[in-house]
Amino acid sequence: MRITIIGIGLIGGSMAIKLKESGFATEIIAVDNNDDHCRIALEKGLADQVMTLEDAITISDLIIVAIPVDATLVLLPRLLSLINKQAVMDVGSTKQMICEAVKDHPKRSRFCATHPMWGTEYSGPLAATVNAFSGKAAVICNALESDGDVLDTVKTLYAGLNMHLVTMDAKAHDVHTAYISHVSHITSFALANTVLEKEKEDDAIFELASGGFESTVRLAKSNPEMWVPIFEQNRDNVLDVLNEHISQLKKFKACLEKDNYEYLAALIKNANSIERIIK
Amino acid sequence: MRITIIGIGLIGGSMAIKLKESGFATEIIAVDNNDDHCRIALEKGLADQVMTLEDAITISDLIIVAIPVDATLVLLPRLLSLINKQAVMDVGSTKQMICEAVKDHPKRSRFCATHPMWGTEYSGPLAATVNAFSGKAAVICNALESDGDVLDTVKTLYAGLNMHLVTMDAKAHDVHTAYISHVSHITSFALANTVLEKEKEDDAIFELASGGFESTVRLAKSNPEMWVPIFEQNRDNVLDVLNEHISQLKKFKACLEKDNYEYLAALIKNANSIERIIK
Numbered sequence: 001m002r003i004t005i006i007g008i009g010l011i012g013g014s015m016a017i018k019l020k021e022s023g024f025a026t027e028i029i030a031v032d033n034n035d036d037h038c039r040i041a042l043e044k045g046l047a048d049q050v051m052t053l054e055d056a057i058t059i060s061d062l063i064i065v066a067i068p069v070d071a072t073l074v075l076l077p078r079l080l081s082l083i084n085k086q087a088v089m090d091v092g093s094t095k096q097m098i099c100e101a102v103k104d105h106p107k108r109s110r111f112c113a114t115h116p117m118w119g120t121e122y123s124g125p126l127a128a129t130v131n132a133f134s135g136k137a138a139v140i141c142n143a144l145e146s147d148g149d150v151l152d153t154v155k156t157l158y159a160g161l162n163m164h165l166v167t168m169d170a171k172a173h174d175v176h177t178a179y180i181s182h183v184s185h186i187t188s189f190a191l192a193n194t195v196l197e198k199e200k201e202d203d204a205i206f207e208l209a210s211g212g213f214e215s216t217v218r219l220a221k222s223n224p225e226m227w228v229p230i231f232e233q234n235r236d237n238v239l240d241v242l243n244e245h246i247s248q249l250k251k252f253k254a255c256l257e258k259d260n261y262e263y264l265a266a267l268i269k270n271a272n273s274i275e276r277i278i279k
Numbered sequence: 280m281r282i283t284i285i286g287i288g289l290i291g292g293s294m295a296i297k298l299k300e301s302g303f304a305t306e307i308i309a310v311d312n313n314d315d316h317c318r319i320a321l322e323k324g325l326a327d328q329v330m331t332l333e334d335a336i337t338i339s340d341l342i343i344v345a346i347p348v349d350a351t352l353v354l355l356p357r358l359l360s361l362i363n364k365q366a367v368m369d370v371g372s373t374k375q376m377i378c379e380a381v382k383d384h385p386k387r388s389r390f391c392a393t394h395p396m397w398g399t400e401y402s403g404p405l406a407a408t409v410n411a412f413s414g415k416a417a418v419i420c421n422a423l424e425s426d427g428d429v430l431d432t433v434k435t436l437y438a439g440l441n442m443h444l445v446t447m448d449a450k451a452h453d454v455h456t457a458y459i460s461h462v463s464h465i466t467s468f469a470l471a472n473t474v475l476e477k478e479k480e481d482d483a484i485f486e487l488a489s490g491g492f493e494s495t496v497r498l499a500k501s502n503p504e505m506w507v508p509i510f511e512q513n514r515d516n517v518l519d520v521l522n523e524h525i526s527q528l529k530k531f532k533a534c535l536e537k538d539n540y541e542y543l544a545a546l547i548k549n550a551n552s553i554e555r556i557i558k
Binding site (some may be wrong): 023119121164177179181183184185186187188189194196197198205206207212214216217219220221223224227228231232240248249250256257259264269270271274275278 | 300396398400416418443445456458459460462463464465466467468469470471472473474475476477484485487488491492493494495496497498499500501502503506507510511514516518520521522523524525527528529530531532535536538540543544546547548549550551552553554555556557
């Protein structure tokens with residue numbers, strides 16, 4: 001199968017590696033408006049060719065859209081108007097506005113809305129890695145709006161990446177990702193800013209940063225070009241969760257202010273039960 | 280050198296492994312009021328013998344206190360009254376109250392207050408690991424209050440664990456650790472509670488939890504027996520940082536509420552500069 005990847009960055013590039021390795025892709029064509037990324041993709045062997053969007057579409061069986069979600073919102077309707085019988089999928093971190101944008105498009109059924117639940121704090125084709133996706137969930141949204149053959153292609157692709165499939169509607173997806181991904185990023189960004197605010201006064205923090213700190217703050221390296229559009233498109237859910245998170249933090253604050261260490265222990269014990277969700 | 284480790288858990292046990300391996304310890308004696316921990320320590324070879332505190336002290340050159348900081352506060356003055364010329368060190372996550380507790384003790388100079396900046400979300404001797412400490416900072420506080428030979432022993436010990444030494448006074452230590460360790464734990468606990476609050480309604484979250492989420496929330500598995508006393512002893516600094524963190528989170532909230540995505544991008548760009556601190 002000939003596959004075009006639009007946006008040969010962390011996600012697109014990491015997919016390219018596995019799709020070639022497994023033989024699912026006989027050829028990978030990269031489309032990217034960043035010339036450096038195109039060059040690196042060719043050098044690293046992520047792509048066999050670089051083409052313009054129009055040229056790539058005509059010779060491809062599957063087109064994967066792996067660009068920031070604001071760009072996806074603009075590109076996707078145009079892309080569906082350009083295709084014939086090709087399959088199209090996206091891999092964006094929001095799903096409701098993207099599905100909404102092509103809801104009434106005559107080629108809607110050639111599109112499958114997906115979200116592989118993997119990423120790192122790095123971006124660009126140099127960050128693409130062979131150790132991606134495996135063991136994580138791939139979400140397919142609004143599956144009934146896609147043609148059977150498109151769904152089959154997408155399912156086979158994710159099975160090849162060793163991901164387990166989860167199906168849900170786009171609205172539910174955006175609620176869940178607000179909880180388990182988007183607000184994690186906001187807490188990391190905010191924690192980084194908290195420390196950086198302090199660090200103006202003293203840089204002993206540099207020397208002391210430990211494993212626990214690194215793991216909580218590593219997401220704070222994630223880039224704004226990707227994340228601002230995610231927060232914008234999932235604004236209402238993110239705000240809901242952020243309000244809940246701030247009120248949970250205020251419970252810890254109240255315990256300390258009132259020297260109520262019994263309730264503090266109860267809050268921590270409750271948090272410990274997250275072990276049920278993450279090993 | 281014959282070393283007694285009081286509290287043969289994650290930290291004490293991990294130290295034991297390396298101290299034996301390097302030859303720095305000719306014999307490790309475990310003192311622990313948890314019989315299971317004593318048994319596991321002997322089975323795993325973390326300790327050569329298990330003894331009562333009194334028996335262990337008399338035959339040891341160095342005594343390492345590796346128990347929760349509330350227990351340290353009670354034990355340490357008693358321990359200093361029992362020793363002769365032995366060296367004593369602790370490894371607790373708070374330093375000011377511990378140093379205060381022995382400030383006027385006639386044997387104060389036989390004690391060195393330390394904090395190796397390493398840990399995991401797990402506890403107990405089964406969690407002890409050979410891959411501990413290396414490359415991290417070991418803090419020595421109020422060094423001028425310790426005898427030269429005690430300091431030399433502690434420095435050699437930490438060099439053998441492949442840690443780099445940082446010296447500061449106990450007060451500064453507690454300010455810094457509030458930023459880079461204690462509040463990271465509170466944000467993790469609160470994020471776990473946020474998700475668990477939601478999960479009552481729906482458990483799709485189980486299936487979706489991704490790497491980013493796991494890394495932000497893993498600290499939430501840390502146990503209350505260790506952490507409540509840390510928060511209690513470092514209450515004022517933790518409250519300061521927690522207030523700052525909540526106000527940083529509110530900036531993100533305000534950006535979303537006001538649809539101010541330009542300022543949101545600026546907040547994220549600022550957070551990105553945490554790269555200077557963590558690689």
